[in-house]
Amino acid sequence: MSRKKTETGTRSRLTPLLLAxxxxxxxxxxxxxxxxxxxxxxxxxxxxxxxxxxxxxxxxxxxxxxxxxxxxxxxxxxxxxxxxxxxxxxxxxxxxxxxxxxxxxxxxxxxxxxxxxxxxxxxxxxxxxxxxxxxxxxxxxxxxxxxxxxxxxxxxxxxxxxxxxxxxxxxxxxxxxxxxxxxxxxxxxxxxxxxxxxxxxxxxxxxxxxPLQSLFVRGDVNNDAIVDVADVIYLLQYLFNNGQSIPCPDAADPDDDGLINISDALYIALYTLAGGMAPLSPFPDCGLEGIPDPDDLECTVEAGACSTCP
The missing domain is CATH 2.60.40.680 (Immunoglobulin-like)
Incomplete structure (x- = not known):
């Protein structure tokens, strides 16, 4: 938007003629x-x-x-x-x-x-x-x-x-x-x-x-469009080693309990390495948890596996 008149977020210039x-x-x-x-x-x-x-x-x-x-x-x-x-x-x-x-x-x-x-x-x-x-x-x-x-x-x-x-x-x-x-x-x-x-x-x-909520795949913690052991490592680094922030917090909650903790890393590790339970929906396809989101975890960035807007 081209706007020569906009003065956003700045302190206005106060003129003597208008101010007492x-x-x-x-x-x-x-x-x-x-x-x-x-x-x-x-x-x-x-x-x-x-x-x-x-x-x-x-x-x-x-x-x-x-x-x-x-x-x-x-x-x-x-x-x-x-x-x-x-x-x-x-x-x-x-x-x-x-x-x-x-x-x-x-x-x-x-x-x-x-x-x-x-x-x-x-x-x-x-x-x-x-x-x-x-x-x-x-x-x-x-x-x-x-x-x-x-x-x-x-x-x-x-x-x-x-x-x-x-x-x-x-x-x-x-x-x-x-x-x-x-x-x-x-x-x-x-x-x-x-x-x-x-x-x-x-x-x-x-x-x-x-969007208010974007599409995501549960378990894709690092947002690279693949759910694998790299997501386990990414989540453990975030939890215990001041690692990078999680792009889509909902994706890091594979058991959909509304929390991100060590149990989520274990859940993904068991799925990828030992044939454990798959992450809950949305998985393996893109989807939404709900609008409004039922928990405090939100996803507002573009997911690697989901390029469209919901």
């Missing part, structure tokens, strides 16, 4: 200039247990929900303009902005508007703009989003991933400035603090990646 600089008195009695918005961070990704995970994994053909969040330990925020550039492969779903379960729903945000531009022929790629005002209508009671030291959700948006996207790829949902989406006015990422529109100090973007 004020002084905070430190315990030492020294005045330290602090720019409005400098402590504000915007995030996109998946909000999970108070953290924003920047990589969202789905299967080709699925729809992904991307959470948009903010963090500011000092300021109450009265409004947001979120401007986002979207990879060409993704389709933003118009009208899918959802504030269910967020603080915006609790306080009753009075204006939320989403624009989704999926037009690839207008010369500026795919874009999305979301405008949020907490107190837009009389009697103007002063609603705002509170200061917070951990990310709080502003809502989520749905993005469709076509079934034909290249497998083992990631596609950006990136904060960017100076875009117009379906309108005609260029807008940028801004927050409203003290009735002033200012740039956030930090913007951390996300990617939607495929």
């Amino acid at each position: 600089v004020f002084a905070l008195l430190s315990p030492l009695g020294v005045f330290i200039p602090v720019a409005l918005g400098d402590e504000t961070s915007l995030f996109s990704g998946r909000l999970e247990a108070g953290n924003v995970i920047g990589e969202i994994r789905v299967q080709p053909g699925d729809t992904a929900a991307v959470d948009f969040c903010y963090m500011d330990p000092s300021d109450s925020i009265q409004g947001f303009t979120l401007t986002v550039c979207v990879s060409d492969e993704l389709l933003g779903v118009p009208g899918s902005w959802d504030i269910s379960g967020t603080y915006l729903e609790v306080v009753g945000a009075e204006y939320i508007q989403q624009q989704v531009d999926n037009d690839m022929t207008d010369g500026d790629g795919k874009e999305m703009i979301v405008g949020i005002l907490l107190d837009a209508l009389p009697p103007f009671e002063g609603q705002s989003m509170p200061p917070t030291q951990q990310p709080l959700s502003l809502g989520s948006c749905q993005f469709q991933i076509p079934p034909t996207v290249p497998c083992f790829s990631c596609f950006e949902v990136a904060f960017c400035d100076d875009i117009d989406a379906t309108g005609s006015v260029l807008l940028s990422n801004r927050v409203v603090i003290g009735f002033r529109s200012v740039a956030p100090g930090e913007m951390l973007s996300s990617s939607i990646c495929v």
Whole structure:
């Protein structure tokens, strides 16, 4: 995706015309200039247990929900303009902005508007703009989003991933400035603090990646498309000698007990050298353990024996 306007994961340049600089008195009695918005961070990704995970994994053909969040330990925020550039492969779903379960729903945000531009022929790629005002209508009671030291959700948006996207790829949902989406006015990422529109100090973007789970052959620990004694050696090196990481953890669990330990190395050794039980499914052909995966072992890389996307 060629995008001259994208500013992803970097600290924004704060202009004097847009920022009110004020002084905070430190315990030492020294005045330290602090720019409005400098402590504000915007995030996109998946909000999970108070953290924003920047990589969202789905299967080709699925729809992904991307959470948009903010963090500011000092300021109450009265409004947001979120401007986002979207990879060409993704389709933003118009009208899918959802504030269910967020603080915006609790306080009753009075204006939320989403624009989704999926037009690839207008010369500026795919874009999305979301405008949020907490107190837009009389009697103007002063609603705002509170200061917070951990990310709080502003809502989520749905993005469709076509079934034909290249497998083992990631596609950006990136904060960017100076875009117009379906309108005609260029807008940028801004927050409203003290009735002033200012740039956030930090913007951390996300990617939607495929697949959620990839095809694999159980027992092929070293991912060379063959189950043999080399897989036993590879697994023993990993377990006891700080060996290389396992490309597909599910493949290293031949007995499918959800654990990787010495019993797995013994299992493969008995199968390859003494005619023992074969690894459990998927074996000997490529397959999936399940979606969602029933254990904590995942496989998201291309297997040597399985070149296609599930």
